[in-house]
Amino acid sequence: MKTIVITGGTDGIGRGLAEHCLDDGYDVLVVGRSEAKGEAFASLSEHAHFLPADLSLIEANRRVIGQIAERFPKIDVLVLGAxxxxSARTVTGDGIESNFALFYLSRFLFSHGLAGPLRRAEHPVVLNFGGAGLTTPIRWDDLQLEHGYHGVSAMGHAGRLNDLLAVDFLDRHADTDIRYVINLPGVVVTSFAGEYEHSPVTASQVEELRVVGKPVSQAVAEILPFLRPGGDRLTAVREGRRLALEPSAWDATEARRLHDLTQAVLAEHDHRTVRRQL
Ligand SMILES: NC(=O)c1ccc[n+]([C@@H]2O[C@H](COP(=O)([O-])OP(=O)(O)OC[C@H]3O[C@@H](n4cnc5c(N)ncnc54)[C@H](OP(=O)(O)O)[C@@H]3O)[C@@H](O)[C@H]2O)c1
Structure with a gap:
């Protein structure tokens, strides 16, 4: 039986993919914060599973990654969608900017942390909702957006970081068959999880998106062909269309630089944790 793990699988496109894969005979594990949504999903079938976690926190990621690896020695598909x-800059309990923490760092930890179980699958694939080649400049001196924060551009910035995560991940796991798909789905009517109260402009834009966006079922149908076996190790997809990989957006040197900076953030977190425990 094939296994799919979906962060952000309790709602939106993640939930749509979860239901599709359940119908398709997969063992499906969703991770999210809402116990109510997660348990509603788990009640659908003995093959539907839920792990609650706040993935904006480093130790919560490590805990669930450990639990998942123990429960599923082989993972066929990993979807990173939380x-x-x-609308206002926020830091997590770890002191890390919230988009960097949830939209990027959690996906970094899941990608590398579950590479072992992915390796054991016949045609393993990671699906990450990133920038898919957006050329938003990376704020190398301010990765956690202390200056000039804007909620919408913060998500675009994190999308770009995920593109580079894919490049570096594939470099580091070059001896495996793991494929990485970066998807930008276009406007999809989902829960648009978030708080918008500090930006009435963004709040009203989201209301407009709810009117013009496509249904989750369409977003799911557009990405499914790219999860099937075959294809390149790195694929960028926007609204169901495969994109050419422009070298400027998928630069291996930038990707390594981001990896090193990410490791420094994790090392600082671990150092602080040890100091607190002394
Ligand atoms: N919708 C669009 O128009 C659109 C456009 C471009 C890109 N995307 C990308 O597509 C992906 C899926 O988006 P969506 O709109 O389908 O999602 P969504 O409906 O907004 O749902 C977000 C998911 O993330 C989970 N989540 C939020 N905070 C979390 C936390 N701290 N810890 C763990 N889980 C957390 C939520 O779980 P709980 O509710 O259980 O907490 C929920 O399952 C995202 O990466 C998004 O950036 C979407």
Missing amino acids: RYHR
Whole structure:
């Protein structure tokens, strides 16, 4: 039996994919914060599973990654979709900017942390909702957006970081068959999880998106062909169409630089944790 793990699988496109894969005979594990949504999903079938976690926190990611690896020695598909819009800059309990933490760092930890179980699948694939080649400049000196924060551009910035995560991940796991698909689905009517109260403009834009967006079922149908076996190791998809990989957006040197900076953030977190425990 095939296994799919979906962060942000309790709602939106993640939930749509979860239901589709359940119908398709997969064991499906969703991770999210809402116990009510997660348990509603788990009640659908003995093959539907839920793990609650606040994935904006480093130790919560490590805990669930450990639990997942123990429960599923082989993972066929890993979907990274948890997100939460913040119209005002917020830091997590770890002191990390919230988009960096949830939209990027959690996906970094899941990608690398579940590479072992992915390796054991015949045609493993990671699906990450990133920028898919957006050329938003990376704020190398301000990755956690302390200056000039805007909620919408913060998500765009995190999308770009996820594109580079894909490049570096594939470099580091070059001896495996793991494929990485980066998807930008276009406007999809979902829960648009987030708080918008500090930006009435964004709040009203989201209301408009609810009117013009496509249904989750369409977003799911557009991405499914790219999860099937075959295809390149790295694929960028926007609204169901495969994109050419422009070298400027998928630069291996930038990707390594981001990896090193990410490791420094994690090392600082671990150092602080040890100091607190002394
Ligand atoms: N919808 C669009 O128009 C659109 C456009 C471009 C890109 N995307 C991308 O597509 C992906 C899916 O988006 P969506 O709109 O389908 O999602 P959504 O409906 O907004 O749902 C967000 C998901 O993230 C989970 N989540 C939020 N905060 C979390 C936390 N701290 N810890 C764990 N889980 C958390 C939520 O779980 P709980 O509710 O259980 O907490 C929920 O399952 C995202 O990466 C998004 O950026 C979407």
